[in-house]
Amino acid sequence: MANLNQLTVAEAAEKLAKRACSSEDIVRAVLSSIEKTDKQVGAYLTVDAESALAQARAADTARTKGENKPLLGVPIGMKDLLNVKRQPCTCASKILNGYVAPYDATVVAKLRAAGAVLLGRLNMDEFAMGGSTENSAYQPTRNPWDLSRVPGGSSGGSAAAVAADEALATLGSDTGGSIRQPAGFCGCVGLKPTYGRVSRYGLTAFASSLDQIGPLTKTVRDSALLLGAISGRDEMDSTSLDVPVPDYVAQLGGDLKGLRLGLPREYFIEGLDAEVEQSVRVAVAKCRELGAEIVEISLPHSKYAVAVYYIIATAEASANLARFDGVRYGLRVDGEDPLDQYGKTRAAGFGQEVKRRIILGTYVLSSGYHDAYYLRAQKVRTLIRRDFEAAFKQCDAILTPVAPTAAYKFGEKLADPLKMYLGDIFTIPVNLAGICGVSVPCGFTSEKLPVGLQVIGPALGENVILKIGHAYEQATPWHKEKPEISG
Amino acid sequence: MNFVANIGLEVHVQLKTRTKIFCGCPTTFGAPPNTRVCPVCLGYPGAMPAMNSEAIRLTVFSGLMLGCKINPYSKMDRKNYYYPDMPKNYQISQYDQPLCLGGGIEIKLADGSKKMIGLTRIHIEEDVGKNMHFAASSGIDFNRAGTPLMEIVTEPDIASADEALAFLEALKEILAYGGVSDVNLEEGNLRCDVNSSVRPVGQDKLGTKTELKNMNTFKGVYRALSYEITRQISELEKGGRIRQETRRWDDLAGVTLAMRSKEEAHDYRYFPEPDLLPIVLTPAQIDDWARALPELPENRRARMMRDYGIPEYDANVLAVDQAVANYFEATAKLSKSAKSASNWIMTTVLAKLTEQHLAIGELKITPAQLASLVNLVEVKIINISTAKEVFEIMFAQGGEPEEIVKAKGLAQVSDTGAIEKFVDEAIAANAKTVADYKGGKEAALKALIGQVMKLSKGKANPGLVNDLLKRKLS
Ligand SMILES: [Zn+2]
Numbered sequence: 027m028a029n030l031n032q033l034t035v036a037e038a039a040e041k042l043a044k045r046a047c048s049s050e051d052i053v054r055a056v057l058s059s060i061e062k063t064d065k066q067v068g069a070y071l072t073v074d075a076e077s078a079l080a081q082a083r084a085a086d087t088a089r090t091k092g093e094n095k096p097l098l099g100v101p102i103g104m105k106d107l108l109n110v111k112r113q114p115c116t117c118a119s120k121i122l123n124g125y126v127a128p129y130d131a132t133v134v135a136k137l138r139a140a141g142a143v144l145l146g147r148l149n150m151d152e153f154a155m156g157g158s159t160e161n162s163a164y165q166p167t168r169n170p171w172d173l174s175r176v177p178g179g180s181s182g183g184s185a186a187a188v189a190a191d192e193a194l195a196t197l198g199s200d201t202g203g204s205i206r207q208p209a210g211f212c213g214c215v216g217l218k219p220t221y222g223r224v225s226r227y228g229l230t231a232f233a234s235s236l237d238q239i240g241p242l243t244k245t246v247r248d249s250a251l252l253l254g255a256i257s258g259r260d261e262m263d264s265t266s267l268d269v270p271v272p273d274y275v276a277q278l279g280g281d282l283k284g285l286r287l288g289l290p291r292e293y294f295i296e297g298l299d300a301e302v303e304q305s306v307r308v309a310v311a312k313c314r315e316l317g318a319e320i321v322e323i324s325l326p327h328s329k330y331a332v333a334v335y336y337i338i339a340t341a342e343a344s345a346n347l348a349r350f351d352g353v354r355y356g357l358r359v360d361g362e363d364p365l366d367q368y369g370k371t372r373a374a375g376f377g378q379e380v381k382r383r384i385i386l387g388t389y390v391l392s393s394g395y396h397d398a399y400y401l402r403a404q405k406v407r408t409l410i411r412r413d414f415e416a417a418f419k420q421c422d423a424i425l426t427p428v429a430p431t432a433a434y435k436f437g438e439k440l441a442d443p444l445k446m447y448l449g450d451i452f453t454i455p456v457n458l459a460g461i462c463g464v465s466v467p468c469g470f471t472s473e474k475l476p477v478g479l480q481v482i483g484p485a486l487g488e489n490v491i492l493k494i495g496h497a498y499e500q501a502t503p504w505h506k507e508k509p510e511i512s513g
Numbered sequence: 514m515n516f517v518a519n520i521g522l523e524v525h526v527q528l529k530t531r532t533k534i535f536c537g538c539p540t541t542f543g544a545p546p547n548t549r550v551c552p553v554c555l556g557y558p559g560a561m562p563a564m565n566s567e568a569i570r571l572t573v574f575s576g577l578m579l580g581c582k583i584n585p586y587s588k589m590d591r592k593n594y595y596y597p598d599m600p601k602n603y604q605i606s607q608y609d610q611p612l613c614l615g616g617g618i619e620i621k622l623a624d625g626s627k628k629m630i631g632l633t634r635i636h637i638e639e640d641v642g643k644n645m646h647f648a649a650s651s652g653i654d655f656n657r658a659g660t661p662l663m664e665i666v667t668e669p670d671i672a673s674a675d676e677a678l679a680f681l682e683a684l685k686e687i688l689a690y691g692g693v694s695d696v697n698l699e700e701g702n703l704r705c706d707v708n709s710s711v712r713p714v715g716q717d718k719l720g721t722k723t724e725l726k727n728m729n730t731f732k733g734v735y736r737a738l739s740y741e742i743t744r745q746i747s748e749l750e751k752g753g754r755i756r757q758e759t760r761r762w763d764d765l766a767g768v769t770l771a772m773r774s775k776e777e778a779h780d781y782r783y784f785p786e787p788d789l790l791p792i793v794l795t796p797a798q799i800d801d802w803a804r805a806l807p808e809l810p811e812n813r814r815a816r817m818m819r820d821y822g823i824p825e826y827d828a829n830v831l832a833v834d835q836a837v838a839n840y841f842e843a844t845a846k847l848s849k850s851a852k853s854a855s856n857w858i859m860t861t862v863l864a865k866l867t868e869q870h871l872a873i874g875e876l877k878i879t880p881a882q883l884a885s886l887v888n889l890v891e892v893k894i895i896n897i898s899t900a901k902e903v904f905e906i907m908f909a910q911g912g913e914p915e916e917i918v919k920a921k922g923l924a925q926v927s928d929t930g931a932i933e934k935f936v937d938e939a940i941a942a943n944a945k946t947v948a949d950y951k952g953g954k955e956a957a958l959k960a961l962i963g964q965v966m967k968l969s970k971g972k973a974n975p976g977l978v979n980d981l982l983k984r985k986l987s
Contacts, residue, residue, distance in 0.1 A: 107558075107559070108559070109557075109558065109559045115558060115559075117558070122558065125558070127557075127558075127559075128552060128557065129552050129557070129560075131559060226559075226561065227559065227560070227561050228559040228560075229559050230558040230559045231558075231559065231561075231788075233787075234787035234788050235787035261563060262561060262563055263561050263563075263788075264561070264562070264563055264564065264788065264789050264790050265787075265788065265789075265790065341784060342784075342787055344593075344782075345591050345593055345601075345602075345603045345782075345784070348593065348595065348601060348602035348603055349556045349558070349600065349601045349602055351595065351597075351602060353597055353653070354555060354556070354557075354600065355557070355558075364595075364596070364597045365595065368595055388782065391593070391782035391783075391784055392780055392782055393780045393782070396782070396784075400784060
């Protein structure tokens with residue numbers, strides 16, 4: 027039998043419901059796995075074992091009193107940009123060193139209400155800016171499948187913790203691929219919901235019109251389970267959608283008969299690693315075998331997506347990160363006057379990549395350049411959205427690779443930001459269009475590195491992509507494989 | 514050479530909402546520093562704004578009162594600049610699609626003529642906190658941060674400090690009428706930036722303007738503008754040039770001073786606020802709000818003069834405050850003389866309220882009761898001095914004037930028999946005065962009336978006394 031830390035959320039919930047184990051047992055198993063492996067993996071920035079055990083015991087007491095909430099006693103890890111009351115929330119940045127969140131993000135409140143145990147804080151690229159978690163100001167996170175490689179990013183800690191069984195499931199955030207790409211690199215399931223499906227209140231903003239919170243899990247079923255728990259309209263986030271939340275788990279099951287899946291001709295490009303392409307093509311064939319009809323589609327404006335993204339995302343980031351000035355919280359480096367204090371605080375507090383993006387964003391919004399960059403990018407963003415609208419008239423979902431390559435070595439792309447930016451080429455268009463996508467394991471390279479298949483759905487098409495992902499997952503062995511480090 | 518001035522105002526008005534514009538914190542004034550704050554109005558990581566729909570209603574309502582065109586589609590934008598009192602280092606405001614466009618206010622000039630001051634736009638935004646400076650350090654109070662503001666921008670139609678003052682007073686009155694703001698200047702409910710320039714008569718092109726920021730008294734605006742326009746004219750007359758700059762009004766010295774150029778020149782890098790949805794107003798919604806529009810002060814004054822036959826002076830005094838005007842109209846409708854009702858309110862009621870620091874809403878006397886009091890005098894049941902006594906009692910305790918008069922036996926004596934007795938007594942006791950009167954001294958009659966009144970303890974009807982005396986002495 028698997029160790030308790032190796033359970034999926036659904037398995038844990040079932041065991042807990044049957045009183046086959048306690049929440050405290052599970053939390054202890056997870057804590058000991060963190061104790062054992064996280065020195066090597068480095069997924070967690072902080073773990074509050076005391077608090078986690080206290081929450082677990084409270085959940086166990088509640089259960090003996092007859093409570094049976096869906097996630098009662100299930101431990102969930104949080105990316106370090108989600109505010110959890112009385113926990114630090116550094117966004118892996120020095121500038122938020124010492125900041126303790128005074129409130130719960132809406133997703134956190136929802137998880138609490140569902141009975142979850144909030145476990146610890148997961149490493150990430152500083153302010154979610156990056157694709158390898160190398161931009162964390164605190165520590166590297168290593169890919170559990172190969173410790174010499176990156177886990178992807180920016181939710182690298184969230185993905186590595188799940189892959190190494192240091193968590194049953196985690197939450198991450200995805201602005202241009204920050205959930206799907208690390209999930210792909212680490213061989214787990216990562217879901218980027220439709221923009222507005224999940225409230226962003228309490229998610230420290232990187233790019234407000236692109237950010238979404240989503241789950242990283244061991245299975246598609248868990249992804250559906252967690253999505254159901256965190257979705258829904260929130261008065262605190264005006265952009266959250268007032269649309270009923272379906273029972274995503276109940277809609278899983280069955281084959282793919284009657285579904286049309288689109289393959290965008292522009293996505294199988296030069297620069298796509300041959301082994302990655304091979305895995306994805308085999309996965310497509312599997313979907314056909316499961317009854318889906320495969321059609322070729324076109325997303326002609328996708329080639330502009332990376333450029334558009336780095337204008338819009340950095341513009342929004344330049345304003346979102348302006349609040350980190352040392353006046354009210356976090357790091358403060360005193361200066362001669364307020365302006366001097368801001369300059370010194372921000373120079374000391376922000377890392378290289380964050381500074382690069384703030385400067386870029388400030389530039390594209392500045393007078394004289396605003397129209398040429400920001401306004402133009404908004405127009406192209408509309409064209410990208412229309413590409414998808416047209417595509418979804420021909421198909422129910424779209425299949426693509428998650429990233430052009432599998433996990434790479436530390437430092438490999440760090441020196442060349444453009445190379446790093448291109449790693450998000452298949453995931454960024456989904457954020458720009460505000461639609462949903464899920465990354466599902468679809469095999470390994472010859473070096474035993476996980477490869478991810480991305481299933482993209484239309485707005486609020488989570489039930490469709492989860493159904494497809496689930497059918498594929500159940501027909502393939504990939505999700506059952508574990509890295510050696512796990513145990 | 515003669516010069517003309519062009520002045521434009523940007524007036525920031527705090528809206529009268531219960532809570533702040535993007536969070537649930539109360540908007541109360543005067544609370545201890547940083548006790549009316551939350552993650553949203555402190556700009557904490559992850560906190561997001563949610564629009565207070567009442568702030569939108571009040572702004573649109575103001576726009577309707579001021580004759581603006583209401584934009585069915587408008588949006589919020591981020592205005593980026595760093596300042597310690599601004600929690601997010603961007604202000605959520607409106608850039609190119611404000612809630613209201615156009616409109617204007619008619620002001621009355623000294624010569625009695627009228628002039629329309631055009632409005633460019635009205636938009637909605639959030640207020641900032643307040644910097645506080647101590648001996649060895651500075652602090653920031655964020656209680657005010659996030660208070661809803663509407664910014665009213667005028668065209669450069671204002672030609673003098675007097676016109677600016679007239680505009681601000683008219684604006685203040687209208688906003689108070691609409692109930693959109695408390696317009697309390699001491700509490701900073703209304704602050705303005707003043708742009709001014711001068712140009713030679715005959716030249717169409719506007720001169721270079723200077724800006725005076727954050728003026729928070731009307732008197733300050735008046736004095737600063739008077740100074741600034743004179744300064745600009747004398748500068749040009751000396752052959753100098755006006756620099757486009759922000760200046761500061763030094764109230765003590767009575768001069769405007771250039772600010773360091775570092776504090777100007779902003780590139781605000783506006784872009785649409787991604788955390789808030791565009792504001793879409795349906796015609797039905799706007800119509801619904803328009804139905805609740807109050808009568809504007811100017812219209813009300815004209816109507817009160819027409820409907821109640823009161824002079825312009827009275828209308829001006831009464832209509833300054835909507836509640837006073839309402840009180841007057843309710844009283845006048847039940848009074849035998851609207852002018853008497855007006856006199857009572859303008860002098861006695863308002864004076865007493867001012868003396869006791871009370872608002873008219875706190876008055877214990879209902880319009881119906883005041884009308885009864887007016888009528889008691891009109892039908893000569895009591896005279897004016899008795900009425901004042903009755904008023905004092907009503908003011909202190911409330912109550913129906915008829916009952917007070919009855920209870921205290923204050924009614925005038927109109928019984929001819931009773932008065933005749935006093936008249937006879939007075940004639941008998943004042944032979945010399947009687948002789949004077951008979952000798953042709955008209956003034957002696959007044960003295961005799963006084964004697965009769967004294968004997969009747971002030972209750973005799975003076976008209977009857979007069980008639981009786983004349984008859985008996987003729
Ligand atoms: Zn607040």
